[in-house]
Amino acid sequence: MLLCLTANHQNASFDLLEKLSFGAPQAASALVSENTLIDGAVVLATCNRFEAYLDVDASSASGAVDATVASMSAASGVDATELRSAVTLLTGEDVVGHLFAVTSGLESVVVGEDEISGQVRRSLEHARAVGTSSSDLERLFQRATQTSRGVKAGTALGGAGRSLVRLALEMAASRILDWSATRVLIVGTGQYAATTVAALRDRGAVDLRVYSPSGRGEAFAAKYGLRLETHLADGVTDADLLITCTSAMAVDASAFRDAQRRMVIDLGLPRNVDPVVGSLAGVELLDLETISLHAPIEELNAASDARALVGDAAARFVAERSVEPAIVALRGHIFQVLDAELGRARDRGASEETQAALRHLASVLLHGPSVRARELALEGRGDEFTAGIEAVYGVEAATPAELGTEEPGLHSA
Known part of the structure; x- marks a missing residue:
């Protein structure tokens, strides 16, 4: 289950x-x-x-x-x-x-x-x-x-460009007059950092530096053509925009050695920036909670189409899963018969080529019923397939309870 x-x-x-x-x-x-x-x-x-x-x-x-x-x-x-x-x-x-x-x-x-x-x-x-x-x-x-x-x-x-990173930069854009003249420090070297680099360059940012608490900054800087910062406080002092996306707390108030006006975007969870930083003179802090409050309204038609596709895919998966016990039972029966026949064939001196042909034939014979079982399941008629193999072959599929598909009185929170 x-x-x-x-x-x-x-x-x-x-x-x-x-x-x-x-x-x-x-x-x-x-x-x-x-x-x-x-x-x-x-x-x-x-x-x-x-x-x-x-x-x-x-x-x-x-x-x-x-x-x-x-x-x-x-x-x-x-x-x-x-x-x-x-x-x-x-x-x-x-x-x-x-x-x-x-x-x-x-x-x-x-x-x-x-x-x-x-x-x-x-x-x-x-x-x-x-x-x-x-x-x-x-x-x-x-x-x-x-x-x-x-x-x-x-x-x-x-469409390209849907991400939390891009939403954060869109929110910051009203405070940044010229992206090409903005000095940006990225703290972190994971997937979010790579996404951040791409999003910044799409906006025209060229002065990009990286600092890594884990020591992976040099390789990341070389890969993406960034300048490496080896001291966090120096990097913060030189930056107009600080973006953090690492796996642990990386920046506290001590990194801000002057009252220069800066934008700080904290994309980390756990948070990377001490919330106290947001109260420092000249510093504006955008964290995940703030960003989420300003998420754009979804495009209704696109989201509706997507939910329809998701619903269809989920229904297919559930339907296929419902007839899987019957398919497994049929395969088990056919291969049990096949093993017995292969044993007799070997006793009669059958070649490996003959045995391989028998195995292939069994797989071919199983393919059609397996496809049909899933088609019937999508039509809500999977029980007909289960009843059919029991009637024709005398095999019984496992019950839903045996496969863990029943839901014994659980309730959502």
């Missing part, structure tokens, strides 16, 4: 999201390895949302939710009661539609943003690396990525 615990910028404070982003992803490994109720977990923590996708046994779903809340609470320092009240619980089909919408940028501060699909992909890669993914979560996340590509290709949301 698929579950999702979700909190985002619309229903949770940025302070809570910040704490979760720091500790929650590291908690997934222990959550799965130490808890028999949970078969898999993928945690997505971004600047404006927290998501924990779980693959659990349907009969113990409530216990799995409690265990996840306890684990994420301990790892992030968020009170368990506060966390449970902040997250929304999604189950079954709702999980599919939600992830597809998230990955396509439909739930972001900037609708259709570019970065989220990569963040979703990296969250799955992290789950693989720490051993917390599962076959159901793999299929779900891979299909979500495919859906995101389809939305970008098939709707106006696929």
